[in-house]
Amino acid sequence: MVSERGLQVLSAIVQDYVDTREPVGSKAIVDRHHFGVSAATIRNDMSLLEDEELIAAPHTSSGRIPTDKGYRVFVDHLAELRPLTGAQRAAISSFLEAPVDLDDLLVRTVRSLTQLTGQVAIVQYPSFARASVSHVEFVHLGGTRVVIIVVTDTGRVSQRVAFLPFEPDEDETLAVKAQVASLVTGKSVRDAAQAVTDLLAVEGAGDRRDLALRTVARIVSEELDEFRQDRLVMAGAATLARRENDFRGSIYPLLEAIEEQVTLLRLMSEMVADDKGLSVSIGRENESFGLSEASVLASEYDPTGSRARVGILGPTRMDYPTNLAAVRAVAHYLSRLLDEDERSR
Structure with missing residues (x-):
C-alpha cells in the first residue's frame, strides 16, 4: 500500500522525468519539490515505490524512472487536470x-x-448506425459523366463521379434522381443500403433508364457501405x-x-x-x-x-x-x- 507521501514522491518523479528525460534522484526531489523531509527519507520512500514496481532504475547507481504501473497509479490519482490557457x-x-x-x-x-x-x-x-440519408443529388456533367452526392443527417457527405453506359438526356437524369431519392431519402443508412440491395436483386427492364438507375444505385450502395464502416x-x-x-x-x-x-x-x-x-x-x-x-x-x-x-x-x-x-x-x-x-x- 503506497502512502500519501509516497504518491507525492511518485508524482514528483513522473513530472521531473517527463520534463527532463533524465532519471530522478532523491536529492533532485528534495531540491525541486520542498517536501520538508531529508533526502534519506525520500530515498526510503523511493525504495518502497521500487518494491511496489512503480519506479525502476534504468542502470546501476542512477536515479529512478516511472514504470508503466507507476504511470497508471499516477494517472489514477490525478487530483485535477492541468487547465489549458x-x-x-x-x-x-x-x-x-x-x-x-x-x-x-x-x-x-x-x-x-x-x-x-x-x-x-x-x-x-461518429457511429452512423442511427444516421439517416437526408439528401441525394444526381447531376449530369456532360457526356456519360455524372456526379452522385449522398448526404446524411449527421453531416457526412459523399461525392463520387461515375460514368454511365450512355449519355443521359434531361428527362432520364431527373427520373433516375427521383427514383434513387425516393428509394433512400429519410431512411437510416442501414435501411437505405438494404433497399438498394433489394432493388439490385430484382431483374430490371433492361432499357436505358433502368441501366442508368442500376449504375447509380450500385454506387450509392457502395457509398452507404462506406458510411457504415x-x-x-x-x-x-x-x-x-x-x-x-x-x-x-x-x-x-x-x-x-x-x-x-x-x-x-x-x-x-x-x-x-x-x-x-x-x-x-x-x-x-x-x-x-x-x-x-x-x-x-x-x-x-x-x-x-x-x-x-x-x-x-x-x-x-x-x-x-x-x-x-x-x-x-x-x-x-x-x-x-x-x-x-x-x-x-
Missing part, C-alpha cells in the same frame, strides 16, 4: 470554426489536437520520429497501427471510460495490440451517444495532466459543434 482554448475554437462538413471538422480536430499536445491525434467518425482520422505521425528516443524499441509497430487503423479502432473501442468520459491505456496494458510502448488517451464525444472517441497516441513518457485536459477540451468543442449542427437541421 486562454490562448490554447482560443486556438481550439478558432481552428474548429465554420467547418465545411463533418470530414473537414474531423480533419481540423486532429490537426488542432496534435498541435496542442505534440502527439499523434486520432478521432473516430468504422473509420479514423489521424494527424501527427511525424511526431513519433521526433520522439523516437522515448521508445525502448522500434516505433514500427506504432506506424503500422496508424497505417492499418484496425488495431487502433479495436483498442479505442475497448478502452473503459471514467465518469467524465476520459480513458487512458498505458504501456503494457496495450500489449495484446502490439503497442506495449505506447499510451493512448481518449475522451468520448458526440451528442448522439455513439461513444465515438477523440484522443492521442504517444510514448508512455508524456505530460498526462496537460494532454488529458487538451483531449477533453477538444472533445467538448467537437461535441458542441455537432450538437449545434444537429439543432440547426
Whole structure:
C-alpha cells in the first residue's frame, strides 16, 4: 500500500522525468519539490515505490524512472487536470470554426489536437448506425459523366463521379434522381443500403433508364457501405520520429497501427471510460495490440451517444495532466459543434 507521501514522491518523479528525460534522484526531489523531509527519507520512500514496481532504475547507481504501473497509479490519482490557457482554448475554437462538413471538422480536430499536445491525434467518425440519408443529388456533367452526392443527417457527405453506359438526356437524369431519392431519402443508412440491395436483386427492364438507375444505385450502395464502416482520422505521425528516443524499441509497430487503423479502432473501442468520459491505456496494458510502448488517451464525444472517441497516441513518457485536459477540451468543442449542427437541421 503506497502512502500519501509516497504518491507525492511518485508524482514528483513522473513530472521531473517527463520534463527532463533524465532519471530522478532523491536529492533532485528534495531540491525541486520542498517536501520538508531529508533526502534519506525520500530515498526510503523511493525504495518502497521500487518494491511496489512503480519506479525502476534504468542502470546501476542512477536515479529512478516511472514504470508503466507507476504511470497508471499516477494517472489514477490525478487530483485535477492541468487547465489549458486562454490562448490554447482560443486556438481550439478558432481552428474548429465554420467547418465545411463533418470530414473537414474531423480533419481540423486532429490537426488542432496534435498541435496542442505534440502527439499523434486520432478521432473516430461518429457511429452512423442511427444516421439517416437526408439528401441525394444526381447531376449530369456532360457526356456519360455524372456526379452522385449522398448526404446524411449527421453531416457526412459523399461525392463520387461515375460514368454511365450512355449519355443521359434531361428527362432520364431527373427520373433516375427521383427514383434513387425516393428509394433512400429519410431512411437510416442501414435501411437505405438494404433497399438498394433489394432493388439490385430484382431483374430490371433492361432499357436505358433502368441501366442508368442500376449504375447509380450500385454506387450509392457502395457509398452507404462506406458510411457504415468504422473509420479514423489521424494527424501527427511525424511526431513519433521526433520522439523516437522515448521508445525502448522500434516505433514500427506504432506506424503500422496508424497505417492499418484496425488495431487502433479495436483498442479505442475497448478502452473503459471514467465518469467524465476520459480513458487512458498505458504501456503494457496495450500489449495484446502490439503497442506495449505506447499510451493512448481518449475522451468520448458526440451528442448522439455513439461513444465515438477523440484522443492521442504517444510514448508512455508524456505530460498526462496537460494532454488529458487538451483531449477533453477538444472533445467538448467537437461535441458542441455537432450538437449545434444537429439543432440547426
